[in-house]
Amino acid sequence: MEAFIQPGFWVFVLTMAGIYGIFALGLQIQYGVAGVMNFGHVGMMAISGYTIAVLVIKYEWSFWWAALAGVSAAALGGALLGLATLRLSGDYFAIASIAFAEITRYLILNADGVTGGTQGTLAIPNPKGFGGYTDQVDVILYWIMDRLYPIFGDETSRDMAMLSVVWPFLFLFIWISSRLQKTSWATVLRATREDDDVPASLGKNVFRFRLQALVIGSAFGGIAGVFWAVQFMLLAPEDFLRIVTFYGWMILILAGATKVKGLAIAAIFFGFLYGATRFLDFWPISELSSPERAYLRIFLIGLVLVLLMVKRPQGLFGKREEMVLE
Amino acid sequence: MEQSTVKQSAAPILDVRDISVSFGGVKPVRGVSFSIEKNTFTSIIGPNGAGKTSLFNLISGANKIDSGEIYFKGDPIHSIHAYQVAQRGLVRTFQGAKVIRRLTVVENLMMAVQGNPGDNLWGFLNPSARKRFEISTREEAMLRLEQVGLSKFANDFAGILSGGQRKLLDLSRALMTSPSMVLLDEPFAGVNPTLVEKLLEVIADLRKNNEITFLLIEHDLETVMNISERVIVMAEGKIIADGLPNSIYDNELVIDAYLGSRRKGA
Numbered sequence A: 001m002e003a004f005i006q007p008g009f010w011v012f013v014l015t016m017a018g019i020y021g022i023f024a025l026g027l028q029i030q031y032g033v034a035g036v037m038n039f040g041h042v043g044m045m046a047i048s049g050y051t052i053a054v055l056v057i058k059y060e061w062s063f064w065w066a067a068l069a070g071v072s073a074a075a076l077g078g079a080l081l082g083l084a085t086l087r088l089s090g091d092y093f094a095i096a097s098i099a100f101a102e103i104t105r106y107l108i109l110n111a112d113g114v115t116g117g118t119q120g121t122l123a124i125p126n127p128k129g130f131g132g133y134t135d136q137v138d139v140i141l142y143w144i145m146d147r148l149y150p151i152f153g154d155e156t157s158r159d160m161a162m163l164s165v166v167w168p169f170l171f172l173f174i175w176i177s178s179r180l181q182k183t184s185w186a187t188v189l190r191a192t193r194e195d196d197d198v199p200a201s202l203g204k205n206v207f208r209f210r211l212q213a214l215v216i217g218s219a220f221g222g223i224a225g226v227f228w229a230v231q232f233m234l235l236a237p238e239d240f241l242r243i244v245t246f247y248g249w250m251i252l253i254l255a256g257a258t259k260v261k262g263l264a265i266a267a268i269f270f271g272f273l274y275g276a277t278r279f280l281d282f283w284p285i286s287e288l289s290s291p292e293r294a295y296l297r298i299f300l301i302g303l304v305l306v307l308l309m310v311k312r313p314q315g316l317f318g319k320r321e322e323m324v325l326e
Numbered sequence B: 001m002e003q004s005t006v007k008q009s010a011a012p013i014l015d016v017r018d019i020s021v022s023f024g025g026v027k028p029v030r031g032v033s034f035s036i037e038k039n040t041f042t043s044i045i046g047p048n049g050a051g052k053t054s055l056f057n058l059i060s061g062a063n064k065i066d067s068g069e070i071y072f073k074g075d076p077i078h079s080i081h082a083y084q085v086a087q088r089g090l091v092r093t094f095q096g097a098k099v100i101r102r103l104t105v106v107e108n109l110m111m112a113v114q115g116n117p118g119d120n121l122w123g124f125l126n127p128s129a130r131k132r133f134e135i136s137t138r139e140e141a142m143l144r145l146e147q148v149g150l151s152k153f154a155n156d157f158a159g160i161l162s163g164g165q166r167k168l169l170d171l172s173r174a175l176m177t178s179p180s181m182v183l184l185d186e187p188f189a190g191v192n193p194t195l196v197e198k199l200l201e202v203i204a205d206l207r208k209n210n211e212i213t214f215l216l217i218e219h220d221l222e223t224v225m226n227i228s229e230r231v232i233v234m235a236e237g238k239i240i241a242d243g244l245p246n247s248i249y250d251n252e253l254v255i256d257a258y259l260g261s262r263r264k265g266a
Helices: A007-033 A041-057 A063-085 A090-110 A117-123 A135-155 A158-180 A184-194 A197-201 A206-232 A242-255 A260-279 A290-311 B052-059 B082-087 B105-110 B121-125 B127-147 B163-176 B193-209 B221-227 B245-249 B252-259 B261-265
Strands: B014-023 B026-036 B041-045 B067-072 B090-092 B181-185 B213-217 B230-235 B238-243
Touching: A007 A041, A007 A158, A007 A184, A007 A206, A007 A242, A007 A260, A041 A063, A041 A090, A041 A117, A041 A206, A041 A242, A063 A090, A063 A135, A063 A206, A090 A117, A090 A242, A135 A158, A158 A206, A158 A260, A184 A197, A184 A206, A184 B105, A184 B121, A197 A206, A197 B082, A242 A260, A242 A290, A260 A290, B014 B052, B026 B052, B026 B067, B026 B238, B041 B052, B041 B221, B052 B090, B052 B181, B052 B213, B082 B090, B105 B127, B105 B163, B121 B127, B127 B163, B163 B181, B163 B193, B193 B221, B221 B245, B230 B245, B230 B252, B238 B245, B238 B252, B245 B252
Parallel strands: B041 B213, B041 B230, B090 B181, B181 B213
Antiparallel strands: B014 B026, B014 B067, B230 B238
16 A cells, blocks of 8 residues: 555656557547557557667667657558558458557567567667667656756656656647647548548548558557657567557547547546556455456456446547437 | 430540449349430439449449449549549449538538648648638538538538438538539439429539539439430340430330339320
């Protein structure tokens, strides 16, 4: 229970909520605007994170160029996924996208000569004998920590510096995305959610629009991957399990898929839901063993989501009338 | 096939040459050929299952033909995508009047405009050009809504419109693309008489002012006879008659296949 009142823990939770918020922003463009159900979004984060780690550690790139390459690689991953499978209709694409993320993870797992395999990025073969890739970012993070220290004293942490970097970026991206969603490009995409024939009959190349949405969303997944990589300072294949994609989906559903501005609040809500349920150690829950409680936590998150779907299927910020139109 | 006296000019806007398609064991269109002159109004009639809508799906590129050729303004269009056909100025409306329910009525119209810089991601970087285009598009859309009496619904979701209103929206949306030819798939079915009047007025206006060629599928014979310069009759995937409206009315084959014995006796 002690950690419950420790600010450090909640700083971590909020930082992760911000990173997940950026991650979910990608899904929001893909699903909320374009109706593309991407269940392999975690693959984009993995591609980006690992691209950075490998380029910096093995090939001694500058972190910044590596980060750019990471985001580009994630976008490229989205393009490849789309070109290969986006012509499949909704449900089939969703299945193919899960496969994409799993293939990505298994590739990382098995290409140990490049990625460090099961041991993670610490085992990436490198000239210096040390598998870190955050040196250049850490300079900035430590600079921020120096500025925060007079205010927060000993509570100041690297997480806190990350928090102060991640959230402005989340707001910036939400702003850019909401601008993007006011264009006619987004209107055409919203039309494709319902029907392919109508936009096509009006001269719109539905496939091109969808592919663009997938690529942009994947780039956001890639950006989330950059922050993830910086936050954890090392990566392992099991960081990128399917469940991570679904955490992103939870945030999206909480926010209401069509409302980009709700994402930040939903991310915080999710963070607290996820973080706070760690502390369910009062009676009668305390009768359960710790692994049992871990499952109970996931179960409770699910329950809250189900209740929310029953009471507010449009999400916290969505419009109900938009859902019931026939 | 009986041909009567409809003059064909040297360069038709639409030229359909011996097209066929089959889906599994069904052959909805079997060796259909006809051509349409510019700025004319032609109707296609025929019993249910005659292949009329299938024919529209083939011309508009929604389905691909198995054999034959289709030319629009002299260019082959049978092997290009539906959106490319529309971009060339050949657009269609849908039998069930498909509207995008979760877009507003005015958005339904605005998305139809061609050459919108906002459709392009690069347009995102040029907000002033995007804005200008949007303002003029909205004006045009509001005018079209005014024309069909839907302007009061402009900012409502199109999903709230009735069936007849959706047909009006569908037609207006097709017109927003500034087409040179429109394929109308039963635009009057299920629409009340006043709205039909309105639709006909809109079409009549367009025919006076613009150079739009119309091809119509319709069951209401009175409307067809009043509005058309030429009628094509289909049955079982083939054209069984093609000519001036009056000649169709007295054609034995057509009476048997479509008009029924009631007409025979009359």
